[in-house]
Amino acid sequence: MTAAYILSQIANGLILGSMYALIAIGFSMIYGIVRLINFAHGDIFTIGAFTTLASVGYLNLPFPLAVVVVVAAGAASGAVIERIAFRPMRGSPQVTGFIASLAVAIILQNLAILTITAQPRTFQVPEYLNALVALGPITVRVIDLAIVALSVVLMVALVIFVGFTRIGIAMRATAENYDVARLMGINIDRMIMLAFAIGSGLAAVGGLMWGSKYGQISPLMGLLPGLKAFIAAVIGGVGSIPGAVLGGYVLGLSEVLFVGLLPPEYSGFRNAFVFGALIVVLLVMPNGLLGKSTETRA
Amino acid sequence: MSNWKVKFAALAVALLGLAPPAMAQDKIGIAALYNVSSGGLASLDGPSLNGVLLKAKMINEAGGLLDGRMIEVTAIDTKDDTREAATAGQRAVAIPGLSAGIGHSDSTFALASAPLFQTAGIPFVTSGATSPDLPAMIGSEMFLVPFGDDVQAHAMAEYAYDTLGLRNIAVWTDNGMDYTTGLSKYFTERFTSLGGTVAVEDVYMTTDTDFSALVARLQSTAGVDGVFASSGPDTAGVIVKQIREAGIALPILAGDGFDTDLLVSVPGPTLATNVYFTTHAYVGLETGPADTFRAAYEKEYGRPPENAFAALGYDAMGLVADAITRAGSSDPKAVTEALAATTNYADAVTGAIAYVGGSRVPSKPVAIMQVEAGKVALKTTVTPKS
């Protein structure tokens, strides 16, 4: 096992982790503000991938423009789903929202299968994204760098937005306490919808990246990345945006290293490892890496 | 009666109207069991079902079977769920006037539904499940339209050793499917008996998309001169893309799971190169039944056949119809006998079907396909020694 081998596995883990992190942020934001585990989040990821297919594959939009379209489509679907499915049951027990999101996920998946069939599809990314770049002993492709860079930029932008802008502060106030936020003149409906829109927009970009990197998309592609991103969010501490990012990278790295550093006969236990790791993390640090320990998890 | 009650009653009447009519004696009942609505197998089962329906329609348009009796296909969705497959089997055998069942592209599902046909004494013809042990596990009513996995894996192992001159191979196996684990087993068996070695065996699950860790391991294993990727269609293109993107130019070998457009469309034509896979012989054939099939499929569904599984479904329906004609009856018992006595069903798109020496796995030619720069071409056809 050479140093180059380990380095390339680490690079693989970071790339995978970037995508997990982007999806995990949405989970965390939505959970932070409405205490909802949004199971349909993985399907927004799928919507992002298919929007890319539509804009790049059929409308022949330039790739950077496609990114914008994808963010918009993801944000719009997130907001619509919030309005139709989740707002009417706000204030019900936590479990209610969770089940509702499961129902939404099932509806989205089956609608996709009914309309565009379960056949996997593909789209081509511009040639310049596929060029190889040498980074010391390892080689990666431009798209890998783009994924990491775009993820980092989006995450930093989001942290600044939530931390320092008026709207961001209003969102955090809403997450803290609805009633007080409302008394402060904050339109909490709008804040919640905004959290859904931002989180979903990021998940949609995750779908675009996933589809561009692996080259294949299907209506059911969102399930496993969605679940893993949720685990990333939990590992990082649900509700915390930096936590979700950290959790995404930790999960991506450990998943790839688990497969890469252990003998091949363990590769089949990859998913078992990911979920097992979740249980262990929850045991050792019930609030995740960066979660607030004071928050009641009722 | 309030308005919704009226509507409900109307719906109930509509539902009853949809149930198969009791007077079905004049029709020939065929049940088609496929996972169409969900799961990774939908990309095989969907085309297969289309193939079955297309062939049935063509037969009906040509005047039906046995002096004008029409074929009525009842398609049952088994939803990627073995429980659904078992209840579908129960439902199917209860259809009045059923002559045969067709279905499934994976042995696990055939094992769930075919035993019910066996018990009911109705033949079950699988269009795509390739485990050669199926007839032994299920019984006298079980027939395969495709060749067995042993045949295609052995053909590929021999081709790899003799023609490509490979000696030291990496084997990747999708551990989540019976088809892929069987294929790897048969390949390894024959390849090592020829004198080759397996340098590294790696496994993954059907739902995996990220193969970077496996690719890095492949890259760091010294002396490997080829990869046998035992995969279903959903991972075919993704695997080739990731291996080639890492700059690995080794030949990639595979079974009929690679027979999908995704193999070329996902990695793109430049990366889809130096790939060999075995499949059901029809792709390279430009004449006769294969042409008729392609034209009819495109006319019916507005796209060319997605993969060989469309052709296999078409052949399964054709084989059953042929057996009914030869039996001169739609009685399941007579159909089973006629199926078992099939010596040369030559209209098959995927190669003539013959059940030799009491076997219910056909002895069929295996096509070895080569992919160069995005072009899939028939390299050679291997007829297994019986």
Place this chain on the structure above:
Amino acid sequence: MTGWGASLTAAVAAIGAALIWWATGALSPYTLSIIGFAGINIILAVSLNITNGFIGLFSLGHPAFMTLGGYVTALLVMAPERKAVMLKELPEFLVAQHWPFLPALVAGGLVAAAVAVFVGFPVLRLRGHYLAVATLGLIFIVQSFAVNFSGLTRGALGLSGLTALTSLWWVFLFVALTIFVAWTLKHSSLGRSMLAIRENELAAACLGIRVARTRVLAFALGAFFAGVSGGLWVHLVTLISPNSFTFLMSFQLVVMVVLGGTGSITGAAIIAILLTITTELLRPVEEAANLFGLSQIIVAVAVLLVLIFRPTGLFGTAEPDLFRVFAKDAKRTEPRPNSNP
């Protein structure tokens, strides 16, 4: 249970037995198997209600326990000669086992319960969504093991050609047992402790209820019945594979509990029957219209509507008096389970 209750139970049991006796002779195997699945769904929904409804844990882990129970039962009842052919790497002592169906089912349930206890002690300290995800993870973990330990399970192919041992009588026996246990539990001091924990954990602890232990008990009890159902299920389908029980099934079971009313035994049972039958009835529509997947959409939309317009489900936590279901006073509103800020 009062004397009146006992005689009512006996009467229900007798009517059920008579119905099964009639059905076995009169109905087609297909209809019988649908009834069988409806029955198993009752066991699953009612037992999940012990975990999710009574004590307010949100578990999605039933499919994992069913897989465990299914494999254990199948391995124990299978004839040694068949095992020798099918599972060549099976340890000697397992090959030799050839149990009758009932003890094998119970063993399957016990193994599932043991795993639940093992997993439960650490995981049940978590609440709500954490437990949901941890139990969801358990499905994937069990599935990975089932796929990769091919010496025990024959890998992805699964164990096929199992004897169709599950008759309606077995299903009926366990439906009756599950409902009896759940009912007795709900009206016992232990059950009231569980409801107390659901409503207010802190207050319950202050009253001297051992919260952790009671939770593990509820979780393990649910897992036991899930394990038994797994055994029943696979001997009805005659096949078990690592993909037999997936996460989609968790969704369906949770739907049954929620629609029926979290904590209501009657509600869970009624919805289990309704949902099984509705799915079957929608099937010909799907097939005729070539709209596969439609039934899932319809069920999911129905779930959303119920959650919006009747969030307590059919019965809330209540057990309606069977003779007065339609009387107005049966429509008491129950307090909602712990609502969130």
